[in-house]
Amino acid sequence: MEHDPNPSSTSFTEKQTRLLQLGLILVYLNIILLGFVLLFFSLTYTAQPLAELIVRNKNLYQPSDDSLTTKHLNAKSLAKELSTLKQKFANLTPADPYIVVNTTYNRFKLYKNRKLIREGFCSTGSYTLLKSLDKREWIFHTPKGMYKVQGKVTNPVWRRPDWSFVEEGLPIPAANDPSRWEAGVLGDYALSIGNGYLIHGTIYKRFLGMPVTHGCIRMNDEDLEAVFKTLEIGSKVYVY
Amino acid sequence: MSKTTKILVTAVVVCIVILTIAFTILKTIAYQKAITHFEVYFEQELSKKKKNIEIYVPADSSTKELLTEKAYYTALLETTKSDSLSLCLNVPDSTVSLLIKGVVVHTAKLESMKISPLFRAVNPTMLHNALMQPFKVSKQASTIPKMPLMVKIAPRDTSEYTPDVVPDTTDLDPVNFILELKPNVLLYFYEANPTQSSDGLSQFKFDLKERTWTLTQDIKRIAKLQVPEYKPYIRVRLNKKDAKIIYRALPNQALVVIKLE
Numbered sequence: 001m002e003h004d005p006n007p008s009s010t011s012f013t014e015k016q017t018r019l020l021q022l023g024l025i026l027v028y029l030n031i032i033l034l035g036f037v038l039l040f041f042s043l044t045y046t047a048q049p050l051a052e053l054i055v056r057n058k059n060l061y062q063p064s065d066d067s068l069t070t071k072h073l074n075a076k077s078l079a080k081e082l083s084t085l086k087q088k089f090a091n092l093t094p095a096d097p098y099i100v101v102n103t104t105y106n107r108f109k110l111y112k113n114r115k116l117i118r119e120g121f122c123s124t125g126s127y128t129l130l131k132s133l134d135k136r137e138w139i140f141h142t143p144k145g146m147y148k149v150q151g152k153v154t155n156p157v158w159r160r161p162d163w164s165f166v167e168e169g170l171p172i173p174a175a176n177d178p179s180r181w182e183a184g185v186l187g188d189y190a191l192s193i194g195n196g197y198l199i200h201g202t203i204y205k206r207f208l209g210m211p212v213t214h215g216c217i218r219m220n221d222e223d224l225e226a227v228f229k230t231l232e233i234g235s236k237v238y239v240y
Numbered sequence: 241m242s243k244t245t246k247i248l249v250t251a252v253v254v255c256i257v258i259l260t261i262a263f264t265i266l267k268t269i270a271y272q273k274a275i276t277h278f279e280v281y282f283e284q285e286l287s288k289k290k291k292n293i294e295i296y297v298p299a300d301s302s303t304k305e306l307l308t309e310k311a312y313y314t315a316l317l318e319t320t321k322s323d324s325l326s327l328c329l330n331v332p333d334s335t336v337s338l339l340i341k342g343v344v345v346h347t348a349k350l351e352s353m354k355i356s357p358l359f360r361a362v363n364p365t366m367l368h369n370a371l372m373q374p375f376k377v378s379k380q381a382s383t384i385p386k387m388p389l390m391v392k393i394a395p396r397d398t399s400e401y402t403p404d405v406v407p408d409t410t411d412l413d414p415v416n417f418i419l420e421l422k423p424n425v426l427l428y429f430y431e432a433n434p435t436q437s438s439d440g441l442s443q444f445k446f447d448l449k450e451r452t453w454t455l456t457q458d459i460k461r462i463a464k465l466q467v468p469e470y471k472p473y474i475r476v477r478l479n480k481k482d483a484k485i486i487y488r489a490l491p492n493q494a495l496v497v498i499k500l501e
Contacts, residue, residue, distance in 0.1 A: 035252035092342030169395035
């Protein structure tokens with residue numbers, strides 16, 4: 001019986017040797033790849049915090065540009081200046097009634113004497129881009145910024161704009177066609193805030209709290225009445 | 241482990257260490273340059289606007305507090321010159337607010353924040369003068385669209401018309417965004433306590449994407465034999481709803497007021 005002098009040694013075929021070499025190359029590649037990943041994390045997560053630790057605070061400032069003028073402050077003048085600034089800033093918030101509309105979550109807040117007196121749901125622009133067959137386009141969104149109440153109407157009648165017909169696949173009537181006028185759909189009151197945008201009521205109360213309008217701000221009957229009675233012509237409307 | 245594998249692992253580890261050290265040195269230089277850049281930028285801005293540089297010697301903490309308040313209110317009043325919405329990041333109060341013409345329309349509490357040490361390293365006089373003006377947003381990136389536009393093609397006639405369905409208002413998308421301010425200040429807004437695991441993953445991906453982009457830019461600069469860039473930052477975490485409100489409300493070139501401690 002033949003005896004293997006080294007029992008632990010294994011003889012490989014040429015194919016097995018190649019497979020083994022391929023396996024080793026894969027292991028090496030994985031090590032290098034892992035190295036790159038570790039390097040990435042090391043560079044992105046450690047280099048900057050280390051740099052921040054190394055650098056010390058600087059000395060007192062010296063203007064590098066001689067043309068710059070300087071103003072030396074003392075605590076007394078500073079306190080006086082600050083009090084004026086604070087007063088100026090506080091005066092920016094109207095003491096008169098105003099309304100704030102949140103278009104992201106469709107909520108409103110009504111203020112009087114700088115105090116919140118009512119809040120609730122509303123509906124604002126749907127962010128729909130309507131494209132007509134004749135290549136006209138409308139974006140239905142409520143523009144953000146500060147507006148003023150420009151007009152107040154009771155029992156408003158809606159004059160349907162072109163998009164209202166385009167949206168429903170109807171032919172666009174003449175500018176003064178009677179089919180453009182629709183009563184009862186805007187609720188009992190409407191407040192104009194400019195550029196055709198209104199704060200008004202709605203018959204689609206289930207959509208309150210959702211972005212569904214063509215840009216106007218819709219409210220339920222009770223909230224609308226409170227807003228109508230609180231805001232005056234010139235009252236500010238903040239939309240964000 | 242074979243001998244070759246050992247050598248390779250050692251080589252990789254050595255490479256990582258050497259490159260990290262080299263990169264840290266470059267970042268340190270970048271950090272120092274950023275401090276100087278920050279100071280020079282505002283010095284030039286003041287010079288352009290023909291404004292005085294307000295110099296003070298911080299005698300006590302109350303004077304410093306008055307200065308912080310003064311810078312804050314001066315910057316807030318500056319934002320009223322713009323018709324758009326402005327953002328105010330109040331670090332001592334841990335709040336972030338939206339303002340229109342100086343009127344606070346929304347305030348949100350910050351869950352946590354991390355501030356670049358550059359703001360402490362910069363000369364306090366220059367920082368005070370810098371914070372007296374609002375910063376301007378130059379770039380924005382987010383996980384949600386600014387305007388969630390839905391395109392609707394008008395029907396040919398009434399037979400094709402379908403009334404609008406109830407819109408989907410569920411907040412499924414994670415909200416994380418970055419505002420880049422001039423000069424090179426980064427404001428990171430991350431959703432705090434992501435409710436779903438996918439939100440946490442999305443946040444990690446968003447952060448990783450930003451870090452990868454920064455590293456790529458740094459490597460490009462190093463390849464051109466330039467020092468990488470250091471951008472001062474403020475990272476905040478806040479409620480998802482607030483993050484969404486703020487991102488959607490801010491115009492592209494919004495003004496940002498920062499109040500630091």
